[in-house]
Amino acid sequence: MKAKKKDMNNEQEKTSLWLPCPKCGARSKIKIYEDTVLLHFPLYCTKCKKETKLGVIKFKIVVSDEPDA
Ligand SMILES: [Zn+2]
Numbered sequence: 001m002k003a004k005k006k007d008m009n010n011e012q013e014k015t016s017l018w019l020p021c022p023k024c025g026a027r028s029k030i031k032i033y034e035d036t037v038l039l040h041f042p043l044y045c046t047k048c049k050k051e052t053k054l055g056v057i058k059f060k061i062v063v064s065d066e067p068d069a
Helices: none
Strands: 016-020 027-033 037-045 050-057 060-063
Antiparallel strands (some): 016 027, 037 050, 050 060
């Protein structure tokens, strides 16, 4: 059995990435960097045709959809 280390192997994706739709995973046209910080950002997905409010910090995407807005 081989001991496979599971650490960050996507070096190239560390610098920037296209913000994915948290609902369907489709890539948006919003590019984010490691130091990009978004708060309640309205991401419009052309696939779902829906707007999702989300926050981004250090490539961590947090959906901030309010249930009853
Ligand atoms: Zn979507």
